[in-house]
Amino acid sequence: MLRLYDSLPSGNAYKVRLLLSQLEIPFERVDVDVLAGAARRPEFLAVNPAGKVPALRLEDGSLLTESNAILWYLAHGTPLSPRSVRMQADVLRWMFFEQNALEPHLAMARYYLTLSGEPERHRDSALRHQKRAHEALRVLEQHLVTHRFMVAGAYTIADIALYAYTHVADEAGIGLNGYPAVQRWLDRVALEPQHVAIGELCGVTVRG
Amino acid sequence: MLRLYDSLPSGNAYKVRLLLSQLEIPFERVDVDVLAGAARRPEFLAVNPAGKVPALRLEDGSLLTESNAILWYLAHGTPLSPRSVRMQADVLRWMFFEQNALEPHLAMARYYLTLSGEPERHRDSALRHQKRAHEALRVLEQHLVTHRFMVAGAYTIADIALYAYTHVADEAGIGLNGYPAVQRWLDRVALEPQHVAIGELCGVTVRG
Numbered sequence: 496m497l498r499l500y501d502s503l504p505s506g507n508a509y510k511v512r513l514l515l516s517q518l519e520i521p522f523e524r525v526d527v528d529v530l531a532g533a534a535r536r537p538e539f540l541a542v543n544p545a546g547k548v549p550a551l552r553l554e555d556g557s558l559l560t561e562s563n564a565i566l567w568y569l570a571h572g573t574p575l576s577p578r579s580v581r582m583q584a585d586v587l588r589w590m591f592f593e594q595n596a597l598e599p600h601l602a603m604a605r606y607y608l609t610l611s612g613e614p615e616r617h618r619d620s621a622l623r624h625q626k627r628a629h630e631a632l633r634v635l636e637q638h639l640v641t642h643r644f645m646v647a648g649a650y651t652i653a654d655i656a657l658y659a660y661t662h663v664a665d666e667a668g669i670g671l672n673g674y675p676a677v678q679r680w681l682d683r684v685a686l687e688p689q690h691v692a693i694g695e696l697c698g699v700t701v702r703g
Numbered sequence: 704m705l706r707l708y709d710s711l712p713s714g715n716a717y718k719v720r721l722l723l724s725q726l727e728i729p730f731e732r733v734d735v736d737v738l739a740g741a742a743r744r745p746e747f748l749a750v751n752p753a754g755k756v757p758a759l760r761l762e763d764g765s766l767l768t769e770s771n772a773i774l775w776y777l778a779h780g781t782p783l784s785p786r787s788v789r790m791q792a793d794v795l796r797w798m799f800f801e802q803n804a805l806e807p808h809l810a811m812a813r814y815y816l817t818l819s820g821e822p823e824r825h826r827d828s829a830l831r832h833q834k835r836a837h838e839a840l841r842v843l844e845q846h847l848v849t850h851r852f853m854v855a856g857a858y859t860i861a862d863i864a865l866y867a868y869t870h871v872a873d874e875a876g877i878g879l880n881g882y883p884a885v886q887r888w889l890d891r892v893a894l895e896p897q898h899v900a901i902g903e904l905c906g907v908t909v910r911g
Contacts (some may be wrong), residue, residue: 569790584776591769
């Protein structure tokens with residue numbers, strides 16, 4: 496069975512839980528208490544030297560890391576990944592955009608303001624990241640004004656990747672009132688079959 | 704013919720020039736003077752609303768953006784992209800790592816210290832990014848101690864993606880003396896057939 500090294504607050508880990516749920520793939524989950532520093536301890540670094548969740552132990556025993564690479568692998572050949580190479584490239588385009596322009600800033604601002612427990616201490620850093628997150632949200636808004644989903648008019652792993660941190664933008668101190676197309680898209684994504692919420696446990700929790 | 708919206712100093716644009724050269728694919732290049740702000744002017748935003756190079760106009764007239772998505776698309780079905788889905792996932796794993804953990808920090812430190820022309824003004828920001836770049840380089844070093852190339856023992860687009868900014872780490876104020884396996888890998892990458900240097904023009908330069 497697949498084993499997911501997971502953390503409930505992590506948007507990156509949530510992407511994988513959401514996809515596994517929607518593909519109805521059973522999995523074991525090992526909770527890594529990232530906020531308590533467990534991802535940087537030797538026992539987890541032995542699993543993933545990059546010290547990050549999610550990490551997925553595949554059935555052949557090998558480990559796959561990086562949330563969007565995991566999504567791509569699990570969705571390959573399913574309706575959540577387009578068949579055409581050209582469309583797959585567009586899916587990847589948005590997934591790289593997510594990891595480069597959106598996630599670093601939304602995730603850091605969210606960490607500083609909500610997860611760190613010391614929002615005042617990190618206010619300047621949070622502001623810097625919010626500014627960059629707004630740049631990414633403007634690109635997203637511009638695309639979604641004329642598109643129901645990110646690629647090919649259908650729900651794909653590109654939507655899952657971008658949804659993960661965007662739908663908790665309020666926890667990064669970012670309101671989405673200025674992004675009405677993004678808001679409507681978030682609603683559409685949440686209506687997809689087998690959707691699970693970010694804090695919702697799924698899979699079978701085991702010890703590492 | 705393919706048309707590449709390009710910029711010689713950009714490591715992300717360099718990835719695409721290098722791959723096009725190694726695949727012997729002819730292309731036109733349109734130079735976008737990113738350092739002079741040309742990527743943020745209306746005429747380029749009409750091409751790519753994200754205001755970034757590289758952007759590739761394909762033969763069907765559609766535009767593909769995000770350097771690593773372009774690499775993936777161009778290399779599909781060639782020896783620079785593995786055939787197996789599992790290996791392709793590992794290629795993507797390292798390409799997402801590059802865009803999330805390495806490029807944002809190496810590229811920004813390089814911009815602040817070398818390209819901005821105002822290194823003193825940006826010293827604090829550069830230091831912050833250097834610290835994070837070192838974290839990524841440690842992950843790279845640990846992998847390359849036991850691997851000749853990033854994935855499957857062979858040169859792939861994962862190597863191209865990671866090479867682009869790593870080989871100019873000195874311009875980001877980062878020496879690679881502490882990363883001997885990375886240095887040996889850089890040498891191996893540069894010895895691949897049809898390698899071109901970052902400042903080396905290739906393709907046919909045209910006006911936009």
